Amino acid sequence: xxxxxxxxxxxxxxxxxxxxxxxxxxxxxxxxxxxxxxxxxxxxxxxxxxxxxxxxxxxxxxxxxxxxxxxxxxxxxxxxxxxxxxxxxxxxxxxxxxxxxxxxxxxxxxxxxxxxxxxxxxxxxxxxxxxxxxxxxxxxxxxxxxxxxxxxxxxxxxxxxxxxxxxxxxxxxxxxxxxxxxxxxxxxxxxxxxxxxxxxxxxxxxxxxxxxxxxxxxxxxxxxxxxxxxxxxxxxxxxxxxxxxxxxxxxxxxxxxxxxxxxxxxxxxxxxxxxxxxxxxxxxxxxxxxxxxxxxxxxxxxxxxxxxxxxxxxxxxxxxxxxxxxxxxxxxxxxxxxxxxxxxxxxxxxxxxxxxxxxxxxxxxxxxxxxxxxxxxxxxxxxxxxxxxxxxxxxxxxxxxxxxxxxxxxxxxxxxxxxxxxxxxxxxxxxxxxxxxxxxxxxxxxxxxxxxxxxxxxxxxxxxxxxxxxxxxxxxxxxxxxxxxxxxxxxxxxxxxxxxxxxxxxxxxxxxxx
Numbered sequence: 001x002x003x004x005x006x007x008x009x010x011x012x013x014x015x016x017x018x019x020x021x022x023x024x025x026x027x028x029x030x031x032x033x034x035x036x037x038x039x040x041x042x043x044x045x046x047x048x049x050x051x052x053x054x055x056x057x058x059x060x061x062x063x064x065x066x067x068x069x070x071x072x073x074x075x076x077x078x079x080x081x082x083x084x085x086x087x088x089x090x091x092x093x094x095x096x097x098x099x100x101x102x103x104x105x106x107x108x109x110x111x112x113x114x115x116x117x118x119x120x121x122x123x124x125x126x127x128x129x130x131x132x133x134x135x136x137x138x139x140x141x142x143x144x145x146x147x148x149x150x151x152x153x154x155x156x157x158x159x160x161x162x163x164x165x166x167x168x169x170x171x172x173x174x175x176x177x178x179x180x181x182x183x184x185x186x187x188x189x190x191x192x193x194x195x196x197x198x199x200x201x202x203x204x205x206x207x208x209x210x211x212x213x214x215x216x217x218x219x220x221x222x223x224x225x226x227x228x229x230x231x232x233x234x235x236x237x238x239x240x241x242x243x244x245x246x247x248x249x250x251x252x253x254x255x256x257x258x259x260x261x262x263x264x265x266x267x268x269x270x271x272x273x274x275x276x277x278x279x280x281x282x283x284x285x286x287x288x289x290x291x292x293x294x295x296x297x298x299x300x301x302x303x304x305x306x307x308x309x310x311x312x313x314x315x316x317x318x319x320x321x322x323x324x325x326x327x328x329x330x331x332x333x334x335x336x337x338x339x340x341x342x343x344x345x346x347x348x349x350x351x352x353x354x355x356x357x358x359x360x361x362x363x364x365x366x367x368x369x370x371x372x373x374x375x376x377x378x379x380x381x382x383x384x385x386x387x388x389x390x391x392x393x394x395x396x397x398x399x400x401x402x403x404x405x406x407x408x409x410x411x412x413x414x415x416x417x418x419x420x421x422x423x424x425x426x427x428x429x430x431x432x433x434x435x436x437x438x439x440x441x442x443x444x445x446x447x448x449x450x451x452x453x454x455x456x457x458x459x460x461x462x463x464x465x466x467x468x469x470x471x472x473x474x475x476x477x478x479x480x481x482x483x484x485x486x487x488x489x490x491x492x493x494x495x496x497x498x499x500x501x502x503x504x505x506x507x508x509x510x511x512x513x514x
């Protein structure tokens with residue numbers, strides 16, 4: 001503890017330092033301190049950060065430049081000619097812009113000295129130098145069917161463009177959708193074939209065989225016999241590459257959505273095979289899938305992350321090691337028709353899958369596959385979206401839903417909530433985000449709704465099937481409130497909803513604001 005003179009109208013104030021971060025000089029009598037904390041100037045302050053200097057800070061300084069490194073509570077930036085590297089302490093600062101990481105650009109206003117360190121008051125983070133026109137995204141990365149055989153034709157592509165990042169479509173609509181500013185991908189399945197399908201071939205070397213020499217088959221939808229191809233086969237790789245070249249020559253696609261990708265052990269529990277391929281191992285199959293994807297002239301997003309390894313994330317994540325595999329899709333991510341809210345060990349496995357994909361810097365497409373009417377599913381939508389934000393990476397995580405809407409576009413107002421600058425960096429597992437009361441929570445320093453700064457926010461989830469858990473924070477007084485259906489169907493989101501509950505019931509989630 002130390003005592004400082006707070007100036008006219010304040011006088012002497014006791015400042016408690018336990019848990020505070022320090023910057024600047026050694027604290028002693030005669031130095032000057034800038035304190036951020038909680039409490040009252042009329043009684044005492046519990047400091048969260050303290051910056052110590054030789055003289056009173058009567059003015060602020062502003063620096064800008066690229067971020068060199070980031071650690072908890074501080075980052076180092078290059079402030080340019082004559083200044084060089086400067087340590088910036090972040091506790092108590094207000095944030096705008098992107099997630100802070102090495103390679104981004106920061107504009108800092110604060111107290112201190114560029115020759116020693118700066119205690120930030122405001123921090124603006126962008127992907128380009130300040131003043132170059134960069135801005136905060138007005139929605140998280142999103143995906144949906146659009147046009148083609150499975151997407152809506154009830155809207156124009158221009159209506160979807162402000163809200164949609166990726167469109168899964170076909171050759172007929174891809175060029176026009178791309179021209180509207182939306183990335184395009186096309187469905188392919190080189191892993192299961194039957195006569196008349198995309199890449200059916202009579203070359204027997206393209207297929208997997210059991211130890212008796214029979215082709216391995218499965219039964220799709222309990223009625224259609226499919227043949228399992230061999231990803232390690234150069235014949236199948238050649239068929240796949242030829243097919244993709246023909247597609248790329250017809251229309252613009254930024255990526256392919258590859259179905260049934262992953263080790264066969266992930267599919268066997270619910271999609272039984274006639275036999276396993278002779279000499280089969282998961283490791284060899286994953287290596288084969290990587291080689292198959294490498295043969296494609298277009299990058300690949302694999303669908304197969306939902307085939308879990310027991311209660312653990314899918315072995316399909318191993319395919320993300322391939323340089324031409326840019327990401328993976330997790331179907332029934334936090335939601336499905338049979339289970340509107342995923343809970344228990346399954347919820348944990350999905351969160352950890354997201355973290356593992358983010359650690360690889362690969363796309364994690366989270367597909368909340370519930371086809372119930374979106375307008376009557378606001379509670380389930382908040383649960384799924386809060387779960388998504390818990391471990392998402394704003395640069396690589398993609399949110400996708402199938403909740404029904406009148407327009408046919410499955411984009412909802414909550415997707416316009418972009419949470420940046422987490423107070424805790426991405427952990428190795430979601431277990432690190434469990435709070436003392438049992439809820440899982442992650443706090444963000446700068447949260448935007450359709451591009452407008454709201455301030456900090458927190459996402460909280462009780463993924464248990466039974467039992468209520470205490471709401472662990474006191475600084476939040478509102479929660480996200482949703483009304484109506486999709487973004488193009490009159491739906492809306494507000495950060496000024498009612499106060500968070502004192503406790504979260506089973507399978508309940510809250511996105512909270514001050």
